[in-house]
Amino acid sequence: MTAALLVSYVVLLVTIVIELRWERARLAELSARLGRAEEALSLFDVRICRECRCTDDVACMSGCWWVEEDLCSSCADDLAAEGSSLEGGRR
Secondary structure (H helix, E strand, O other): OOHHHHHHHHHHHHHHHHHHHHHHHHHHHHHHHHHHHHHHHOOOOOOOOOOOEOOOOOOOOOOOOEEOOOOOOEEEEHHHHHHHHHHHHHO
16 A cells, blocks of 8 residues: 555545544433423423424324323334334344
């Protein structure tokens, strides 16, 4: 491997590391914003699905209803399907 190629790889790796750190910081900021938004919504008694984050006002694309305090029917169906496929694969 030539020195120029090695330098190129090092520069590429450093660039990737810097971008990953920036993305991690951005994700932390977005997570904090989401937490603040959910906290604000809780002041208005807005229900939020624990899986897909749909609400009373913004339902799932296919439509849904509440099957538990924090679980919509679409996600309940998805969770049930995942569970049955796992059980079927163990036999």
